[in-house]
Amino acid sequence: MTIYPVDLSSDTQTRPSAAMRQAIAYADVGDEQKREDPTVNRLQEMTAQLCGKEAALFLPTGTMCNLIAHFIHCRAGDEIILDASYHPVNFEGAGPSVHARAAMNCIDSPTGIFTAADVESRVRPKDPHFPTSRLVCVENTVNLRGGRVWPIAAIRDVTDAARKHGLATHLDGARLMNAVVASGVSAAEYCKHFDSAWIDLSKGLGCPVGGVLVGSEEFMEQAWRWKHTFGGAMRQAGIIAAAGVYALANNVERLAEDHAKAKALAEGLAAIDGIAVDVASVESNIVVFDIAGTGIDRKTLLDRVIQQGVRFSGLIQPTELRAVTHLDIPADGVERALAAVRGAIA
Numbered sequence: 251m252t253i254y255p256v257d258l259s260s261d262t263q264t265r266p267s268a269a270m271r272q273a274i275a276y277a278d279v280g281d282e283q284k285r286e287d288p289t290v291n292r293l294q295e296m297t298a299q300l301c302g303k304e305a306a307l308f309l310p311t312g313t314m315c316n317l318i319a320h321f322i323h324c325r326a327g328d329e330i331i332l333d334a335s336y337h338p339v340n341f342e343g344a345g346p347s348v349h350a351r352a353a354m355n356c357i358d359s360p361t362g363i364f365t366a367a368d369v370e371s372r373v374r375p376k377d378p379h380f381p382t383s384r385l386v387c388v389e390n391t392v393n394l395r396g397g398r399v400w401p402i403a404a405i406r407d408v409t410d411a412a413r414k415h416g417l418a419t420h421l422d423g424a425r426l427m428n429a430v431v432a433s434g435v436s437a438a439e440y441c442k443h444f445d446s447a448w449i450d451l452s453k454g455l456g457c458p459v460g461g462v463l464v465g466s467e468e469f470m471e472q473a474w475r476w477k478h479t480f481g482g483a484m485r486q487a488g489i490i491a492a493a494g495v496y497a498l499a500n501n502v503e504r505l506a507e508d509h510a511k512a513k514a515l516a517e518g519l520a521a522i523d524g525i526a527v528d529v530a531s532v533e534s535n536i537v538v539f540d541i542a543g544t545g546i547d548r549k550t551l552l553d554r555v556i557q558q559g560v561r562f563s564g565l566i567q568p569t570e571l572r573a574v575t576h577l578d579i580p581a582d583g584v585e586r587a588l589a590a591v592r593g594a595i596a
């Protein structure tokens with residue numbers, strides 16, 4: 251049982267449904283390291299096909315998808331160009347510098363959706379004084395910027411700029427399927443612009459664990475090797491991959507419901523005195539809002555709404571909060587969340 255009936259702190263807070271648990275219970279399994287687990291193989295085939303790539307690899311976390319991709323693309327002394335709000339900059343314990351020993355050169359875009367000119371401005375001249383520009387990363391949707399969805403034309407522009415300078419390209423698609431459902435652009439259409447990409451299973455798709463990395467056959471052979479080295483190779487992993495197979499078949503279209511709930515929540519919050527939220531910017535399942543105008547501090551607000559069974563998370567700015575909708579938010583969850591916020595600031 252969940253302690254927070256309306257847990258909007260993250261879409262990682264989903265629990266496997268009864269039907270997903272059935273799929274897990276009856277999964278066909280084998281030794282994944284020998285590539286003999288039929289359910290892992292099935293999940294990898296499904297994801298490769300979905301993303302229009304030659305090959306895919308099931309990994310324990312999205313963080314490991316980023317880590318291994320950075321590691322393959324970069325070597326010590328290289329530099330990764332990405333936005334300052336992105337996950338590897340903030341939430342991976344300095345992963346790129348620890349593992350790939352690459353530096354990060356951050357673009358500070360208000361939306362996380364940067365331009366070809368931004369990329370051009372970060373590419374270093376070839377000179378032994380400078381880090382070697384190696385990789386451009388895109389995050390779609392942009393987590394800390396309210397789940398913004400990258401327009402496909404913007405993706406084409408920035409990846410063209412990367413290729414023009416001989417840089418590799420990587421897509422952090424933790425919420426790529428949210429972008430797909432919100433925009434109508436297919437996963438393959440997004441992924442074709444990148445050398446590597448991945449989707450998270452444990453966010454809005456509702457699985458307990460896992461991410462799937464996609465790319466060329468050659469890239470994936472290297473990824474298999476680093477999966478072993480970093481300790482991510484598993485055995486009868488079909489038990490958890492079964493949740494992913496189930497989710498890709500059943501939990502993608504329904505993301506539209508989460509997006510509708512996020513929009514309704516943003517509209518409701520915008521109507522509350524002292525709360526600032528850019529309703530038009532809510533394009534998927536994330537709402538970022540600011541409570542500076544309410545006169546109460548964030549901790550007090552968070553504590554008060556929790557009394558009503560409602561949970562949000564704090565963002566990096568001290569007056570910013572984040573609400574993320576997902577498949578375990580009940581039908582009346584938005585109303586309950588709004589009532590809790592009104593009560594907390596009254």
Ligand SMILES: *Cc1c(COP(=O)(O)O)cnc(C)c1O
Pocket residue numbers: 310311312313314316337338389393422424425450452453460461
């Ligand atoms: C959650 C997330 C990750 C990391 O995924 P985990 O499965 O939690 O390791 C990476 N990038 C973004 C944008 C995320 O939201």
